[in-house]
Amino acid sequence: MADPASFDRFAADYDRFVSLQPGQHTEWVLGLGLRGQRALDVGCGSGHAAERLAGQFEQVVGVDLSEPMISLARRKRSRPNIEYRVADVFAVDDREFDLVYSHTMMHHLPDYRAGLEHLKSLVRVGGTVAVVDNVCDRYPTPPRSLYLLGAWLGFPRQISRLGLRDAWFEFRFWHSRPWLDHLASDRYLSRTQFRALYDEVFPGAQYTDLGFALAMRWTCDG
Structure with missing residues (x-):
């Protein structure tokens, strides 16, 4: 039986679905006004955010486990300064990114905290970790x-x-x-759990409530 958490079975339809949700994957992070040399989009899917970040960073690396999603990204949202990789987040061992970004991916990881710690290890001093993830205060998995x-x-x-x-x-x-x-395979944190966990990993983090999700911004000061 196919892994229900995988996007492989419906990659093309999901790409079209995301295309009909203007700004959902990009407006918050683009609104931070960040610019620099290197950005990492973890769980980049078919490249919607990576394509936009390529206008603000000299190099963008997009990483996703799903080969069909990366194939779509390479075909539809290729740019000279974007590199797309089929890889697990923990396989990314580059360092010194100016921006490490993830959108609604973290709740898929078997060890959420370890994933956050790894993202933190990839950002340079003075750089930013920006994470958006789904939250639900009533249900860990909405019906x-x-x-x-x-x-x-x-x-x-x-x-x-x-x-x-x-x-x-x-x-x-x-x-x-x-x-x-x-969706039935998802496990969400509540807002309280989200803030508690992120505060432990990213002291001094700033939060924005997006309704369906919380967004976290943290600057590495050394």
């Missing part, structure tokens, strides 16, 4: 019915925003078995 209810309630608004064709695609994607199986 499928909650996602389906949200899709039904949001459908008229999405028709207005996207048009019928793309809204219908998005609606069907929310109902697809592989996506629902994937």
